[in-house]
Amino acid sequence: xxxxxxxxxxxxxxxxxxxxxxxxxxxxxxxxxxxxxxxxxxxxxxxxxxxxxxxxxxxxxxxxxxxxxxxxxxxxxxxxxxxxxxxxxxxxxxxxxxxxxxxxxxxxxxxxxxxxxxxxxxxxxxxxxxxxxxxxxxxxxxxxxxxxxxxxxxxxxxxxxxxxxxxxxxxxxxxxxxxxxxxxxxxxxxxxxxxxxxxxxxxxxxxxxxxxxxxxxxxxxxxxxxxxxxxxxxxxxxxxxxxxxxxxxxxxxxxxxxxxxxxxxxxxxxxxxxxxxxxxxxxxxxxxxxxxxxxxxxxxxxxxxxxxxxxxxxxxxxxxxxxxxxxxxxxxxxxxxxxxxxxxxxxxxxxxxxxxxxxxxxxxxxxxxxxxxxxxxxxxxxxxxxxxxxxxxxxxxxx
Numbered sequence: 014x015x016x017x018x019x020x021x022x023x024x025x026x027x028x029x030x031x032x033x034x035x036x037x038x039x040x041x042x043x044x045x046x047x048x049x050x051x052x053x054x055x056x057x058x059x060x061x062x063x064x065x066x067x068x069x070x071x072x073x074x075x076x077x078x079x080x081x082x083x084x085x086x087x088x089x090x091x092x093x094x095x096x097x098x099x100x101x102x103x104x105x106x107x108x109x110x111x112x113x114x115x116x117x118x119x120x121x122x123x124x125x126x127x128x129x130x131x132x133x134x135x136x137x138x139x140x141x142x143x144x145x146x147x148x149x150x151x152x153x154x155x156x157x158x159x160x161x162x163x164x165x166x167x168x169x170x171x172x173x174x175x176x177x178x179x180x181x182x183x184x185x186x187x188x189x190x191x192x193x194x195x196x197x198x199x200x201x202x203x204x205x206x207x208x209x210x211x212x213x214x215x216x217x218x219x220x221x222x223x224x225x226x227x228x229x230x231x232x233x234x235x236x237x238x239x240x241x242x243x244x245x246x247x248x249x250x251x252x253x254x255x256x257x258x259x260x261x262x263x264x265x266x267x268x269x270x271x272x273x274x275x276x277x278x279x280x281x282x283x284x285x286x287x288x289x290x291x292x293x294x295x296x297x298x299x300x301x302x303x304x305x306x307x308x309x310x311x312x313x314x315x316x317x318x319x320x321x322x323x324x325x326x327x328x329x330x331x332x333x334x335x336x337x338x339x340x341x342x343x344x345x346x347x348x349x350x351x352x353x354x355x356x357x358x359x360x361x362x363x364x365x366x367x368x369x370x371x372x373x374x375x376x377x378x379x380x381x382x383x384x385x386x387x388x389x390x391x392x393x394x395x396x397x398x399x400x401x402x403x404x405x406x407x408x409x410x411x412x
Contacts, residue, residue, distance in 0.1 A: 015106045018089045018098070023355045024381030028344070028374040029086040029097060030365060033063040033072045033128075037254060041131040041170050043231040050367035054079070061367075067344025067376050067402060068126035069101035073240040073261075083240075085126075088370055095370060112342050113379030116404060124238050125322050127344060127402040129165065131231040135172045137246035137254050138202050138226040142262055146277045147221075147241050150262045157236035158294070158316030158324060159227070160216035164348040164361075164398060169211075170229025171250075176206040177217070177225050177292065178283040188278065189271045192245065195256050199248040209289060216294045218318050222279030223292070233315075233346075235322040235402040243277060294318065297410060299325060309333030310388075314410055315400070322402070323409035329390045329397040336385040340408055343382060343401045347373040350397035352390040355381065359397070 019026065032046065036059035040051050044064050051060045058077060065072070065083045072083030085100040100123075109117040116124070141147075141155035179188070183205045191202040203226060211230045219225050224245060244258040260268040267273040285291055296313035298305070305311050309330045316324035329335055329352070351360035360372050377386060390397045403409070 015098070015103045016110065018087060018103070019107060019111065019378060021089065022357065024378040024384075025355050025357060025386065026100070026103070026376040026378075027088045027357060027372070028067065028100060028376060029088050029370055030374065031065040031068055031083055031085050032061045032367060033065055033083050034058045034061045034074070035063065036074070037252075037258065038062045038136065039133040041133045041229060041231055043165050043167065044129050044131045045362060045365050047364055047366045053367040062131050064129045066127040066129075066346055066374060067100070067123065068128075069104055069123050070126050070238045070240060087376075100376065110380075111378050116341060116379070120404075122238065123404070125235060125402065125404045126238055127233065127235040127324070127346075127400075129231060129233055130227070131165070132227070132229055133170050134229050134250045135174070136227045137244040137249045137258070138176055138206060138224050139242050139244040139246070140224050140277060141219075141221045141239070142241050142243065142277055143222040143279060147239065147262070149264050150241070152241045152262060153237060153239040154221040155237045155239040155241055156220045156319055156321045157234055158216060158218050158319060158322055160233045160294075160315040160324060160326075160400070161211055161213045161230045162233055162326075162348055162400065163213045165231040165233070166213045172229045173211045174208040175211055175217070175226060175228040176203050176208045178207065178223060178285065178288045179205050179278075180207055181284045181286045183284055185275050185280070188245070189275050192259070192271050192274060195247045195259070197247075198253070200246065202246050207288075209293075214296065216315055218292050218294055218316065220279070220282065220319075222277065223282050224278060233324070233400055235316050235324045237321050243274065296326065308335060310335045312337075316402075317410045318412045319409070320405060320411075322404065323406045324403065325401045327388075327399050327401060329388050331390055331392045331394055331396060334387060334389040336387050338385040339377075339382040339401070339403070341382060341403060341406055342377060342379045343403045344376045345374070345399050345401045348398045348400060350390060350392060350395045352388065352392070352397050354388055355386050
């Protein structure tokens, strides 16, 4: 059955939107969800501020998390009565036929996913555990990349700045003191950090162990397939952050061990005086710009410099068509325009109801990516713009 679904799409799977709420966030309302649906999980769950893409990873949102929260579904069959099957199940059943031999033999799963996270204000200063600390709670580490699409950022929210790392010279005792002051209101940890203004059309790479307080731009975030984190900031926009979010992914016997919690910080990375130089990412052309323009498209690396995840922005110009080849499988999301992707119609919806199906999200198998996918743009005025997220890629620039 799963092979028939893959063959029917000529190696391309259509995916349904996967919405995720966060109780500690206020939605920025730029991810195209209908205004009436931001609290579709119930007010107690918080507003929907994330859409997960190509996900085989279940969200970790506490005891009220729904059984399939964060998981992508493959849509197939009759368009008048479409059926759904979990993308995670298809990955396990198809294996190398979907992901290729190298990726499947190495990971035996699709090892990453992407998301849009969209918040009215900033998030708490936090980190994702490094491998040794994630393993202590039976999880994997979570390096991630950020890109701020212009199509999703018609406004910047209330704080389009992100704190990254710690000021050079910061001591572990200063951070420990901030954690000890959790119940005093603002623990002042961002006073030990430095904020950078965010610019649409650019991004950052955020390895595990790097403290960061994401700003209020709507963010495209390719990441490793994990949902571990530790919040280090106790008060954000005058809203208290529960200490349980500091120790959510800390072993039970270490939850009150501040020295252990501070050890989750990669100290050389966080106090690097050239932090922006190491982690800021400007788009980088995949091929010579003039060559791509003549062929009717533009493709840019927007997440790179990572051995784990990468991403490209593909633009197909009005009235043109292009065969796109990649060495490995990828998920994609259409941000602008309409046309076709192989046998599939594609379009960027203006607004989406909770539970509604779309034609803006797909997963391209290893075989289809290697052979090349034909993208047609029938418009005389509007480009097709899509973002493509990859796991480990031999093509991605390392810096």
